[in-house]
Amino acid sequence: MRKRGLLIILLNILLLVCITFVLVCNIIIIRTTNHVCYSNIDQLSHTQYGILFGTGRSANPSPYYDARVNATIALLQAGKVDTIVISGENLYADYNEVDSMARDIRKVIPTALIYLDYEGVDTYHTLNNFAKQFSNDKDIILISQHFHNQRSVYYAQHMFSGKVLAFDAADTNKFFWRVRNVVREWGARTKTIVYQQSNS
Numbered sequence: 001m002r003k004r005g006l007l008i009i010l011l012n013i014l015l016l017v018c019i020t021f022v023l024v025c026n027i028i029i030i031r032t033t034n035h036v037c038y039s040n041i042d043q044l045s046h047t048q049y050g051i052l053f054g055t056g057r058s059a060n061p062s063p064y065y066d067a068r069v070n071a072t073i074a075l076l077q078a079g080k081v082d083t084i085v086i087s088g089e090n091l092y093a094d095y096n097e098v099d100s101m102a103r104d105i106r107k108v109i110p111t112a113l114i115y116l117d118y119e120g121v122d123t124y125h126t127l128n129n130f131a132k133q134f135s136n137d138k139d140i141i142l143i144s145q146h147f148h149n150q151r152s153v154y155y156a157q158h159m160f161s162g163k164v165l166a167f168d169a170a171d172t173n174k175f176f177w178r179v180r181n182v183v184r185e186w187g188a189r190t191k192t193i194v195y196q197q198s199n200s
Contacts, residue, residue: 025194026185028193029192033149036153036164038166046079048082064145068169070169071167072143080141083115084114088126099116127156139164151185
């Protein structure tokens with residue numbers, strides 16, 4: 001019984017340490033990125049490149065798709081970016097994030113300068129691919145929802161020497177997706193901190 005009680009205490013301590021670590025990681029990312037994430041387009045300065053993070057529009061479209069496309073169109077129309085880099089997955093015939101987003105942007109702005117990255121399988125690879133293709137000293141605006149932009153900016157701040165800003169596309173008001181993203185982002189932000197520290 002004594003050994004069992006000791007094991008329970010140790011497990012509780014381990015759980016508390018893990019929860020504290022996750023909480024600290026999330027606080028670090030929020031505190032170091034919020035000041036460069038904007039929902040008001042007028043507060044953004046001009047940059048040459050905007051990076052649009054892909055999201056799906058297939059049989060089960062992401063609730064974030066239209067908002068990201070509309071945010072990108074707004075940036076182009078306001079003259080805040082010159083070139084858009086769309087980065088996402090191209091998994092199969094009816095799930096091609098990159099071509100779908102480019103097509104919808106060009107419906108509104110046919111002359112938009114768009115570069116397509118089909119190997120943006122996650123946030124890190126999207127930013128790493130951009131750095132390899134265009135250099136890591138460019139000023140950029142990241143385009144996604146606020147919850148994702150915070151993590152994206154943190155990555156970019158450690159990968160780029162240029163100015164890093166983010167434009168927050170409208171979020172969804174669907175309860176399921178909000179809960180899903182809270183749970184997902186807490187884990188993803190923790191992974192981001194661990195990855196950056198292990199590669200610094």
